[in-house]
Every structure is written in structure tokens, then in C-alpha cells.
Amino acid sequence: MPRMRTFLVVAGAALLARRALRSRVAASPLWPMPALENPTSGRGRKGSQARQLTVTERTEEAEGVVRLRLEGTELPSWEPGAHIDLVLPSGTVRQYSLCGEPATPGSYTIATRLIEDGRGGSREVHEQLHEGTVVEVRGPRNRFPLGDSHAYVFIAGGIGITPILPMLRQAEREGVPWRLLYGGRSRASMPFLAEIEKLAGAGTDRVTVVAEDEDGRPDLAAVLAGAPPYAAVYCCGPEPLMDAVAALLPDGPDAPTLHTERFAPAAPAPAGGSAPFEVELRRTGRTVSVPSDTSVLRAIRDQALPDLPYSCEQGFCGTCQQRVLAGEVDHRDDLLTDAERDDSLLICVSRARGDRLVLDL
Ligand code: FES
Numbered sequence: 001m002p003r004m005r006t007f008l009v010v011a012g013a014a015l016l017a018r019r020a021l022r023s024r025v026a027a028s029p030l031w032p033m034p035a036l037e038n039p040t041s042g043r044g045r046k047g048s049q050a051r052q053l054t055v056t057e058r059t060e061e062a063e064g065v066v067r068l069r070l071e072g073t074e075l076p077s078w079e080p081g082a083h084i085d086l087v088l089p090s091g092t093v094r095q096y097s098l099c100g101e102p103a104t105p106g107s108y109t110i111a112t113r114l115i116e117d118g119r120g121g122s123r124e125v126h127e128q129l130h131e132g133t134v135v136e137v138r139g140p141r142n143r144f145p146l147g148d149s150h151a152y153v154f155i156a157g158g159i160g161i162t163p164i165l166p167m168l169r170q171a172e173r174e175g176v177p178w179r180l181l182y183g184g185r186s187r188a189s190m191p192f193l194a195e196i197e198k199l200a201g202a203g204t205d206r207v208t209v210v211a212e213d214e215d216g217r218p219d220l221a222a223v224l225a226g227a228p229p230y231a232a233v234y235c236c237g238p239e240p241l242m243d244a245v246a247a248l249l250p251d252g253p254d255a256p257t258l259h260t261e262r263f264a265p266a267a268p269a270p271a272g273g274s275a276p277f278e279v280e281l282r283r284t285g286r287t288v289s290v291p292s293d294t295s296v297l298r299a300i301r302d303q304a305l306p307d308l309p310y311s312c313e314q315g316f317c318g319t320c321q322q323r324v325l326a327g328e329v330d331h332r333d334d335l336l337t338d339a340e341r342d343d344s345l346l347i348c349v350s351r352a353r354g355d356r357l358v359l360d361l
Helices: 002-027 121-128 158-174 193-200 220-225 239-248 296-303 338-343
Strands: 051-062 065-071 082-087 093-097 107-113 134-142 152-157 178-184 207-211 232-236 257-261 277-281 286-290 321-326 344-346 356-359
Touching: 051 107, 065 121, 082 107, 093 107, 093 121, 093 158, 107 121, 107 158, 152 158, 152 220, 152 239, 158 178, 158 193, 158 232, 178 193, 178 220, 193 207, 220 239, 232 239, 239 257, 277 296, 286 296, 321 338, 338 344
Parallel strands: 152 178, 152 232, 178 207, 232 257, 277 356
Antiparallel strands: 051 065, 051 134, 065 107, 082 093, 082 134, 277 286, 321 344, 321 356
């Protein structure tokens, strides 16, 4: 009995102390959280520091595809699936998967296909980046990491092979069984074919190459039906390919798990705006008005920070992610994780739920 009394007294004291601390925190002039001296979002976000790299090698990797080696000093390490933001001479920002060897310090390798009717980024890479050109690079970041598995099935379409290639090398190094379905318009247009076939080894059926001009469309259903139980399926390529793989993935308790990387939104971000609101830029000391038909990104660039980085403006690249210090966010992307949503937002699509947000900018 005396023991129980002692326990209740100690527990009661702890509860009161905790309440007192909470109310002190709430009354503190430091609440809500002030901006940190070193920003943790936007340009200064860990891993997103801008670096000037030099193009030291440019190779025609396949028809319409150039491979670039970018060299610099003290480059952050990366793992398969990572990409960098490349700031092109016009200021346009584009994301490119790293397809070299993570163990090669001092350089990153990317490959880009010329998209004739694209938004212009690939044309700029093809026409303006040559050996000796200096470009700004941010990252790397990884939204397509290779998780542990006892077996992998990789499915790549065209230039979608770039994040998959380092995954193949890693699976091979670690002795994990893998298979690859690699599709493209023609063999001549498919980058890294020779390296992949060498990796698979002669006489194996680990790689299935489907060139549309010779073989027609790949039989995705057959590949997925042949996936080992609990295998991890990694897919990157055109949107219709990824949608088809998702639709054909077998069901069931031992079904494979699907991992994809999209370079376009899975579904369009909710259109239009909402009620107008204000955004305080704590670090800059400015407040901007966000009209109902304007994004937070546009409002901040127009009224306060014209160089604020962005790329897709559709909520899928992550370039415009910023840290929120106060205010409730109406998240309108499907990229950020729940943990990231706790303290950040994508300012190209997301908005305030109330009449004010405070950002670490
Ligand atoms: S600019 Fe791409 S997510 Fe906002």
C-alpha cells in the first residue's frame, strides 16, 4: 500500500510538471517555431545545395539519347533510384535520374532523351550542354529507393532504364535474383543495351528486350504472372506502361509489391485555387498575398523571391518543397510522405486551409 501511494504521488508530480512545461512552451515568444538560422527547406535543404558542375564527357548513348558526365568536388553520395535537379542555361529546372556508379566519387552521370514535343528541357540539354559547359545541380534526392527483397522484377520503358540500371548493378553485386523486361521503340533507340546484356551474362534469360519495331508490345501480364512470390517490382517508363503494370499486378497475400517513379502526376492536381490567403516569409521578412487563382509559388516569385526554384508546377518533382513554420496546409499533391507533410508543402499546388501560412523562406 505505501508503495502504491508513492507511485501515485510520483506519477501526479510528473503529470503536473509536464502540463506546466507545455503551458510555458505555449506562452513562449519562441512559439510558433521561429525560422532556423540555416534554412532546412528550399535552396538550403539538406542535400539540395546548389553546386556548379562541369560537363566532362558527352556521349551519344543511343538514337536521340545523350549521356553526360558531370564533375565537381565534394559531391554528396547517392543510392540507386536517386535523381538530381539540373538547372539549365535558361533557368529551367529538370530532374534526371543518376545512372552511373554510386561508388564513383566526384562525378554524376545522367542520360536524356530528346523529346521533340516536350516542354523544352531535353532540347536545351541536347543543344546547349557540351563538354566544358558548367551547370548548376541540386540534390541528389531519392524518391525511388531500392528496398531489400529476396527477388526483383525490373520493368523499364525507354529512357526509364536510367534509374533501373544502378538497381540492376546493385542486385547483381548483392547476389539477389533479378529479371528485367526492357522495352523501347527499336534496339537502336534503347540506351545501355550492351551493358545490360553483358550484366545478365550470355545464355541467361534474365533480360527480355522487346523492341517494338521487331517484337510488338511486351507481354506485361506474362512477366508479372511469372514474378516470384513477394518479389519487388520496380517500374519506370512512360505513364501508360506504369499504369498497365499497376493494373496487371497480381493480387493475393504473396503478391509482388510495385514501386514506380513518375515524371508526371499520377492524377492531375486539383484544379483552380480556393479562398485567398497570406503567406509570411519569415526569413525574408515579407508577407505576400495569394489570390484565389494563383499558386503560392507564383505569388512568392512575383511579389518577393523571383529566383525561387521550381520545375514541374504540377506537384510531382519536389523541387518547390518548402518548410512550414505555422498555419494549416491543404496538401494537393500525391508526392510527399505523411512525415514530410507534417512540416512542409509543395508550394506549386498546395494551399492554406486558413487565412495564413508562415514559411521558412
Ligand atoms: S515545382 Fe515540381 S512539385 Fe512543385
